[in-house]
Amino acid sequence: MPSIGLHLAVTLFFLAAVLKDAEYKPALLLLPFGLISDLDSFIGVHRATLHNLFILLVPLLVMIALKRLKVSTIKDRYLIFASLLLASHIFLDAFYNGVFLFYPFIEKSYNPLFWFGLKETGLSVLFTWIVPGNVGELVYVITPRPSVPEIPIIGSGIELVILIFALLTFVLKFRVKLSKGLHA
Numbered sequence: 001m002p003s004i005g006l007h008l009a010v011t012l013f014f015l016a017a018v019l020k021d022a023e024y025k026p027a028l029l030l031l032p033f034g035l036i037s038d039l040d041s042f043i044g045v046h047r048a049t050l051h052n053l054f055i056l057l058v059p060l061l062v063m064i065a066l067k068r069l070k071v072s073t074i075k076d077r078y079l080i081f082a083s084l085l086l087a088s089h090i091f092l093d094a095f096y097n098g099v100f101l102f103y104p105f106i107e108k109s110y111n112p113l114f115w116f117g118l119k120e121t122g123l124s125v126l127f128t129w130i131v132p133g134n135v136g137e138l139v140y141v142i143t144p145r146p147s148v149p150e151i152p153i154i155g156s157g158i159e160l161v162i163l164i165f166a167l168l169t170f171v172l173k174f175r176v177k178l179s180k181g182l183h184a
């Protein structure tokens with residue numbers, strides 16, 4: 001599966017891109033949303049309980065509820081960003097070994113494959129859904145099962161380089177506020 005480091009990198013790039021320079025506090029509060037799905041390794045069924053499409057609706061339902069109650073404590077766009085960060089995690093995992101996208105209603109793992117590139121025959125695109133997930137030795141993507149053998153922190157040198165540049169981007173983006181925070 002994509003490592004925690006890669007999920008973190010995507011999250012950092014996204015937050016640096018969508019938030020304003022002064023919004024470092026919302027950035028820190030939104031950060032966990034790119035990572036929390038993996039908590040289902042400990043509670044519930046891994047790649048299922050918090051790795052399904054219905055989870056994406058939770059921040060949006062909170063947004064609707066707050067609107068109904070006429071409470072404006074959390075800005076709409078933060079809740080939309082939270083939902084997008086959850087989506088980034090779920091789709092990264094889906095393209096790597098598959099996830100139970102429609103859990104708990106359908107107990108099947110969806111493992112889409114995507115490839116776009118040059119072949120001798122010219123430009124080529126491949127998109128397929130493998131249902132249910134049939135991915136070698138990893139049994140848990142075929143049958144929902146509690147617990148997972150391991151979650152890598154960083155899976156490869158490539159992921160490490162991506163994470164370093166994501167951290168750099170994030171720190172540079174919020175540098176003014178972060179340095180003020182350190183001196184305050």
Ligand SMILES: [Zn+2]
Binds near residue numbers: 001037038047051089
């Ligand atoms: Zn995950």
